[in-house]
Amino acid sequence: MxxxxxxxxxxxxxxxxxxxxxxxxxxxxxxxxxxxxxxxxxxxxxxxxxxxxxxxxxxxxxxMDELQLRIQLEGIGFAAGAVGLLTFAYGFLENVGLPAFPVIWVFPLLIAFWGIGTGIAARHYR
The missing domain is CATH 1.10.287 (Helix Hairpins)
Known part of the structure; x- marks a missing residue:
């Protein structure tokens, strides 16, 4: 390490x-x-x-060095986009009767998608 x-x-x-x-x-x-x-x-x-x-x-x-920083940036971008799309879509679904989405889950979702996005980016640069 x-x-x-x-x-x-x-x-x-x-x-x-x-x-x-x-x-x-x-x-x-x-x-x-x-x-x-x-x-x-x-x-x-x-x-x-x-x-x-x-x-x-x-x-x-x-x-971090430049490559690791780029991987992190791509992971953060992936997370922001994915969580943005999911919560935006769910906001529309709330208009047709789905229960309100608890805001406390936004940060854990960001972290989860950051992990996924970082993994995808790291694999891309191997």
């Missing part, structure tokens, strides 16, 4: 471990909190480690 990848795996792994701890803590704390600003703040606490993970990824992008 390249040094940049090792640093990324460490930073991302720590952010995800922190995410699990904060998520579990916030879920537990929410059980005893009354509605109000504190409850909203505690609900959003897991976003802090997610932001740390994003910053780790952005630092990783800056350390």
């Amino acid at each position: 390249q040094p940049a990848a090792r640093v990324y795996v460490r930073e991302f792994g720590l952010a995800m471990a922190l995410y699990v701890v904060v998520l579990l803590g916030s879920v537990r704390a929410l059980q005893s909190l009354e509605p109000g600003p504190l409850r909203i703040a505690v609900t959003l606490l897991p976003m802090l480690p997610v932001a740390l993970a994003l910053m780790a990824y952005l630092r990783f992008l800056r350390r």
Whole structure:
């Protein structure tokens, strides 16, 4: 594994471990909190480690060579296009009675399609 990848795996792994701890803590704390600003703040606490993970990824992008950066760009483009098309189409389907699409699934969909797109791009450049 390249040094940049090792640093990324460490930073991302720590952010995800922190995410699990904060998520579990916030879920537990929410059980005893009354509605109000504190409850909203505690609900959003897991976003802090997610932001740390994003910053780790952005630092990783800056350390990549041109080919790896191109592969990532194609993966991101594929993900944005696929999720855009899917959610746009589903928006039309909501007009004919399908249930509303939960917005919380947009980011996981982006990540999943980014993985698919990155795999396709990496295979293309072999």
